[in-house]
Amino acid sequence: MPTPPTRPALRARWDARRAEVVAAAARVFAQRGYHATSIEDLIAATGLTRGGLYHYIDGKQELLIAVLDELIDPLLARCREIVAGPGTAEEHLRAVTRAWLAHVAAHRDHMVVFNQERRTLERDPAWAHIRAARRDFEALLGGILRRGIDEGAFAPADPQLALKALLGMGNHTAQWFAPDGRLDAEQIADGYCALLLDGIRARAR
């Protein structure tokens, strides 16, 4: 991130513009893919000029990092609040899944980029933070499952596989979710939880 101006008045405008740039980048990256997006595309999407753009970013890759940072930090913070609060494991699972999928739905672009460009950044030091946040999110979900097991509420044949399955469902959602589709994020989250907990087998009552 370039050093922003120090005078508060200017700083505010700078921050706003930087935020616009990052949002536009997320949109374009998601549409075209990071590599296929040129700086030209970004200046078209932001309305800035070539040189102007570089007042707000250090480079294309830093912009990708910014897009992903923006994505994962608030989600992780929200989930930590949830698990720090009261509730059974099942309630926490549902709440976290809802928060997660609300995030996926609200930042579909970012999520697609996140899933897609993992490899692009894997060796970049700036990526470490995002990677850590990802691990933390997985650990948090895993913790909920473990607590449910300890409390006797969940009994997965293979706890780790159950976690991976849940992650798979959730991550994949960004690929097919449509904002005006039949289901909203909350319904999807609840549906995933119901599937994970009870499965689809027909049972006698």
Place this chain on the structure above:
Amino acid sequence: MPTPPTRPALRARWDARRAEVVAAAARVFAQRGYHATSIEDLIAATGLTRGGLYHYIDGKQELLIAVLDELIDPLLARCREIVAGPGTAEEHLRAVTRAWLAHVAAHRDHMVVFNQERRTLERDPAWAHIRAARRDFEALLGGILRRGIDEGAFAPADPQLALKALLGMGNHTAQWFAPDGRLDAEQIADGYCALLLDGIRARAR
């Protein structure tokens, strides 16, 4: 694909080399990502020279198509055999999931590339075939679920969501599967089926 030599003896060698090239490309694409892979990387991975490589491929993109084609066609064929054969919906579900995950495990590189580069090709006519195969695979899985419902074996709250969930689990597997890991492909497949059917909720006996 360039026109292969006509004489059978040479044809065999050519085919073998082409297969090597495609396999090497899948490996490198999966490691580095398609866009980040240069022709230089490919000649290093194949041991061919710059010009020699072009005896076996028409270009970088055609190579990507080849990698993906190689991936999905045999899987689809195998799955069609399964659903054409005898068995309950649950048996078909398990068999198809096993075949699918065996494929994912055996072609992890290809699968990662497939998930990653979807967007790269989305507007390319050559992509249509792969896209269609993907849709067919989803439809096939969906058909099994529907049959299970019709036969009274499955009772998902939302059949379409159940399908998306299963696809999410399976696709995501390529991202974390390790050939020398704790679980092999069959165990994972059976685990996914168990999860999808029965969930993880602890139940009184």
Place this chain on the structure above:
Amino acid sequence: MPTPPTRPALRARWDARRAEVVAAAARVFAQRGYHATSIEDLIAATGLTRGGLYHYIDGKQELLIAVLDELIDPLLARCREIVAGPGTAEEHLRAVTRAWLAHVAAHRDHMVVFNQERRTLERDPAWAHIRAARRDFEALLGGILRRGIDEGAFAPADPQLALKALLGMGNHTAQWFAPDGRLDAEQIADGYCALLLDGIRARAR
């Protein structure tokens, strides 16, 4: 043509440089031939760098089009003025031929390129305009001949062949004309007109 800058001050400079680039290209294309001219040759001829050159052109072929466009449009405009003005068919013929050969003499490079690279562009849509201009020029010359016939001034055995003959003479001139040669463009034009009108046969007075 790349999009030029919008600010008038910069626009002027850009236009000037673009014109220099096109002129240099005409020179080099004429000397070496279009195909044998590399981008390297063009950057040497313009003094720009590889990337800098591409600020003013969209590609090598667009540059060829630009060279040819620059050639034919002003000539056609001038000729249209002439035939729209007063004068007998013979006077028009002489005036148009003079304008034509002045053009050939002034833009010998362009003309050689035009004659040489016809085939290069023949299937390119961008070529349509140039092709049309060429046809228009032929039609214009043909119109003068026809008018002369109608008015009883000319009596060619085969009017179409006479037109082709005149076109042949004129076009061929670019191949041998030397700016410091014995004849200037006007003398050549008048010479061609005299030949076309009266031939070279010795006649009794």
Place this chain on the structure above:
Amino acid sequence: MPTPPTRPALRARWDARRAEVVAAAARVFAQRGYHATSIEDLIAATGLTRGGLYHYIDGKQELLIAVLDELIDPLLARCREIVAGPGTAEEHLRAVTRAWLAHVAAHRDHMVVFNQERRTLERDPAWAHIRAARRDFEALLGGILRRGIDEGAFAPADPQLALKALLGMGNHTAQWFAPDGRLDAEQIADGYCALLLDGIRARAR
């Protein structure tokens, strides 16, 4: 030209194949242009294989030379016969022009190539022969005109310009001649001679 086989039986076949190759090359060069013609195009046009082709030629450029040599030498020989024979200057002019345009009509491909690729070869030593032949042809035509002047039959205002005009007409013919067109080569030749001698001016009888 590669060294042909020495044994007469093989030599005959070799010569025939070489001739086929040159003819095919003329055809393809004229259609596509020399530079735009790849060796691949030539093997497609000849039916030979890549390596096989190189048994009959030394390279692409040598093939171009061969095409042009084949073109100009027989024409020059025929014209020399004509001027060595009996007849007035006008008769010689007509006969040579007829031979020339018959040649143009019969070898339109070669002629187009000749006009187009002049520049390609201009610095090549192998080109010297063709260049010389071209000069000889011009000189031969010029000689006829001069003889006509000396004998009092022709009275051009500018003899050299008359020569250039004739050359222009003739060379240009390759660009528009159609074998199934309204005029055959002889008619065109006679038409050009008539134009050159008498012009198109309407005269009182």
Place this chain on the structure above:
DNA sequence: TATGAATGAGCCTTCATTCAT
């Protein structure tokens, strides 16, 4: 602050030619 011209390394691809088989 903002502009857009300029940079130049690097990209994918083509192609005439050679040579082991």
Place this chain on the structure above:
DNA sequence: CATGAATGAAGGCTCATTCAT
């Protein structure tokens, strides 16, 4: 004789980034 695999230089072009104005 004939084959076609292999060569590798050179081609045109893109693009993230810098910097004088």
